Amino acid sequence: MPAVDALVCFALYAANRTTTQAYRALLEPWNLTYPQYIALVTLWNDGDQTVGSLGEALQLDSGTLSPMLARLQAAGYVTRTRDGRDERVVTVSLTPRGHELRTELAHVPRCIAQGSGLPDADSARDLIDALHQLTAAMRELRDHPDDAVAAERATRAAS
Template structure:
């Protein structure tokens, strides 16, 4: 077994990469990428979004999000417009075609769930909760590494 198979980071990386590849196969007939799909899911569920709020929800920076939204707009799935009194705010909305995709892509979550090997919704919820906890812990480590670094240098005692 390769040494990387013993690393949590590699297991997460491999699971993420393989999951994204599975989405790629499922979304290919619609010429959609996984980030485009999650943008659509957010718009289907939460309604119109400012580009800023959509970027925050998807954890994408504007340099990634803006070109993606431009491609989605060119494909006829979304529109972008300045609708608020603040001209800097751009609102992203679904077009009728973007709304119709919700029905066409309804099988995707079921396929991912079936392919995940998780036996039921409770197991899926537990995994999602654990991954959210891990994400928050890694954000904390990213933003405040000093305490963890200091603790990892502390002498270890054995019982």
């Protein structure tokens, strides 16, 4: 067994990469990427969004989000409108064609769920909860690496 197979980080990386590839295969007929798809999902479920709130929801910076939204707009799926009172605020809205995609892509979540090998919705929810906890913990580590290093050293010194 390769050494990387024993690393949590590699297992997450491999699962993420393969899941993204599965989405790519499912979304290819619509010429959509996974980030474009999750932007559409957010708009379908939560309605119009400012670029800022959409970026926050998708955890994407404006340098990544703006070109992606430009491509979705060029494809006719969304519009971007500047606020008349504050030109810095841009609202992203679905076009009628963008709304139609929801029906056309309704099979995607079911295909991913089936392909995941999870036996039921409760198992999926447990995995999602565990991944959210992991994300929060890694965000804490990212934001306070010195605390983690100090705690690890203290644990090592105590043993």
